[in-house]
Amino acid sequence: MDLFSRSWAALRTAVAELRDEDFARSSGCASWLVRDLVCHLIIDAQDVLITLVTPTAAEPTRDAVTYWDVVEAPTGDDPLDALTVRLATAYEEPWLLKFHLDDVGSAAGRAAGLADPAVRVGTRDEVLTVGDYLSAYVLEWTLHHLDLIAHLPDATDPPAEGLARSRELLEKIAGAAFPPSFSDKDALLIGTGRRAPTEAEKAELGEGAAKLPLVLG
Incomplete structure (x- = not known):
């Protein structure tokens, strides 16, 4: 839960x-601009709040x-992706997107910090512990932090511990580990199709390259 808070605060x-x-x-x-992605993050924050109060x-x-x-x-x-783009356009001014994300996002962060990790909650017709x-x-x-800064070379990367944990989760989803030579960031970018592997990286992936990318939903 602490890692959730650090990753969310950094984003x-x-x-x-x-x-x-x-x-x-x-x-x-x-197909998404940065403004569309920020609008999606607002919706994500709302989803977190809704889920945490759905025991x-x-x-x-x-x-x-x-x-x-x-x-x-x-x-x-x-249609939901299209709705996100239309909604992002409706904000008109970037500061409005920033304000709404800070408002709802801060609330989601506080709710996560107060939640009992053992409590079960419902989301997407499934049940998980908090x-x-x-x-x-x-x-x-x-x-999404990587998505946000994809074309912003001076921006700060996600926290190292979040990158490591995310790589661990993606490897479990894939059922196989990425080559040790891959940085956590590159493993995530290549593994989810956000960056194409080089020929050398394909060689290291071996047969596993045919199973990529992993598109998560």
Whole structure:
């Protein structure tokens, strides 16, 4: 839970440090600008708040690893993705996006810090402990932090411990480890298709290269 808080705080700080012109740049999410990604983070923060106040007595059906499904690559036709883009445009001014993310995001961070990790909660018609749910979101925050700064070379990377934990989760999802020579950041970028591997990296991946990228949903 502490790692969730550090990863989320680092991502919100990265957004707060954006210049107005950065919001019109491309992000690491296909077809999304930075402003679209920040709008998505607001929705994510709302989801965290909703989930943390949705307790259940049912047995867990997922954990931090199985929370994620490997899905088909997005085609750009998803109506929720399209809604995010329209909503981001409606904010008009970057400071409004920053303000809303700080407001809702801070609340989500406080709620996570107060939550009992053993409590079971319901989300997406599944049941997890709070601890597993927040651990799964370390991967979400870390990947989106990388997306946010994909074309901002002077921006700060996600926390090292968040990168390491996210790599560990992705390797468990993949059912195989990435080559030790891969940095945690490169393992995440290549593993999720955010960066194509070089020929040398493909050689190191061996047969595992054919199983990539892992698109998570």
